[in-house]
Amino acid sequence: MNQLLERxxxxxxxxxxxxxxxxxxxxxxxxxFSSNDYLGLARNSILxxxxxxxxxxxxxxxxxxxxxxxxxxxxxxxxxxxxxxAQIFQAEACLVFNSGYQLNTAILATIPQKxxxxxxxxxxxxxxxxxxxxxxxxxxxxxxxxxEDLEKKLQKAxxxxxTNIFVVVESVYSMDGDIAPLHEIIRLCxxxxxxxxxxxxxxxxxxGRQGEGYCIAQNxxxxxxxxxxxxxxxxxxxxxCIAGSKILIDYxxxxxxxxxxxxxxxxxxxxxxxxxxxxxxxxxYLQENLYQKITFFxxxxxxxxxxxxxxxxxxxxxxxxxxxxxxxxKLFAQKLQEAGFDVRPVLSPTVKAGQEIIRVxxxxxxxxKEIAELCQNILILAKEM
Ligand SMILES: Cc1ncc(COP(=O)(O)O)c(C=O)c1O
Numbered sequence: 594m595n596q597l598l599e600r601x602x603x604x605x606x607x608x609x610x611x612x613x614x615x616x617x618x619x620x621x622x623x624x625x626f627s628s629n630d631y632l633g634l635a636r637n638s639i640l641x642x643x644x645x646x647x648x649x650x651x652x653x654x655x656x657x658x659x660x661x662x663x664x665x666x667x668x669x670x671x672x673x674x675x676x677x678x679a680q681i682f683q684a685e686a687c688l689v690f691n692s693g694y695q696l697n698t699a700i701l702a703t704i705p706q707k708x709x710x711x712x713x714x715x716x717x718x719x720x721x722x723x724x725x726x727x728x729x730x731x732x733x734x735x736x737x738x739x740x741e742d743l744e745k746k747l748q749k750a751x752x753x754x755x756t757n758i759f760v761v762v763e764s765v766y767s768m769d770g771d772i773a774p775l776h777e778i779i780r781l782c783x784x785x786x787x788x789x790x791x792x793x794x795x796x797x798x799x800x801g802r803q804g805e806g807y808c809i810a811q812n813x814x815x816x817x818x819x820x821x822x823x824x825x826x827x828x829x830x831x832x833x834c835i836a837g838s839k840i841l842i843d844y845x846x847x848x849x850x851x852x853x854x855x856x857x858x859x860x861x862x863x864x865x866x867x868x869x870x871x872x873x874x875x876x877x878y879l880q881e882n883l884y885q886k887i888t889f890f891x892x893x894x895x896x897x898x899x900x901x902x903x904x905x906x907x908x909x910x911x912x913x914x915x916x917x918x919x920x921x922x923k924l925f926a927q928k929l930q931e932a933g934f935d936v937r938p939v940l941s942p943t944v945k946a947g948q949e950i951i952r953v954x955x956x957x958x959x960x961x962k963e964i965a966e967l968c969q970n971i972l973i974l975a976k977e978m
Pocket of ligand 1: 692693695718720763767789792794795823824832833
């Protein structure tokens with residue numbers, strides 16, 4: 594083995610010793626309490642038919658996009674879709690990217706410039722962290738949803754002349770399912786003249802009559818510089834879009850390398866996005882079901898407070914059981930999996946040592962019986978541990 598491979602092997606070995614070596618497994622046939630398909634749209638046969646019917650009516654010269662949108666041109670359907678999304682997200686303009694990951698790296702790598710400062714919540718998704726690394730701007734983390742810490746960092750940033758300050762948060766945090774204190778963050782951003790960027794990945798589709806997300810549902814969107822919506826979670830498809838001013842969108846089309854130098858999505862993905870939003874608007878029961886399931890799950894676990902396992906405060910589909918310890922958390926998850934439930938442990942170093950959790954994702958399609966059985970198993974295990 595050459596020197597490089599030896600080095601790679603050593604790092605893999607370390608992962609194995611620490612108990613967090615990753616492997617790709619086939620999709621599980623356990624009851625789904627782990628996917629991001631909150632409304633079940635990725636498995637909805639009516640939506641699938643709607644997509645197929647729309648596709649057959651469109652002039653579709655190619656299966657794939659054949660190049661980037663700047664090189665191969667943009668299908669008129671995509672331009673219409675972006676106008677439709679701008680209407681839903683109540684923005685001057687929207688631009689679709691191939692994924693949320695690409696979009697998040699692009700916005701932070703492209704918009705903040707050398708003398709600027711980016712202030713990031715410490716629990717931001719990996720894609721925003723990656724974007725922050727790619728940026729020429731200075732960046733700092735503030736403690737998770739800690740307004741005092743954010744204000745301190747804003748004050749410090751404001752001392753630097755000729756600096757644009759960016760604050761980056763998620764509306765619903767992907768790891769813990771908690772909601773950012775956006776009203777207060779917006780107040781601080783106004784006070785310190787900072788530009789707010791909000792990742793709405795886990796709120797897209799599940800808030801608002803049309804699935805327009807948390808910020809619009811709370812009427813906060815006018816005070817946000819850029820909002821990021823992803824379509825691989827509650828929308829059940831793929832891709833993401835940014836909603837903001839026309840100048841912002843034109844700037845990204847001209848300078849965002851992750852948009853310019855990549856093959857666009859196939860037409861099918863764009864049709865999926867539009868059909869999914871139309872389906873959500875026509876089927877309000879999906880969101881209602883989801884929120885009923887969340888309440889049912891939390892009430893079924895009220896006796897957990899008598900054990901050492903903590904159910905974190907969250908009224909989103911992402912529910913967190915705080916277990917603590919890699920081995921203990923892995924064992925807890927493994928027992929639930931053996932009982933037929935697909936739940937996933939989140940171990941250190943992904944979270945701080947001692948803060949290991951089990952992440953339970955609830956869906957509109959989870960039957961009450963399945964949730965009741967899952968909760969019963971959790972309560973039994975919690976008493977045993
Ligand atoms: C908060 C957040 N932002 C962005 C992404 C990336 O989105 P995508 O899966 O479309 O690349 C994710 C995906 O897990 C996420 O949780």
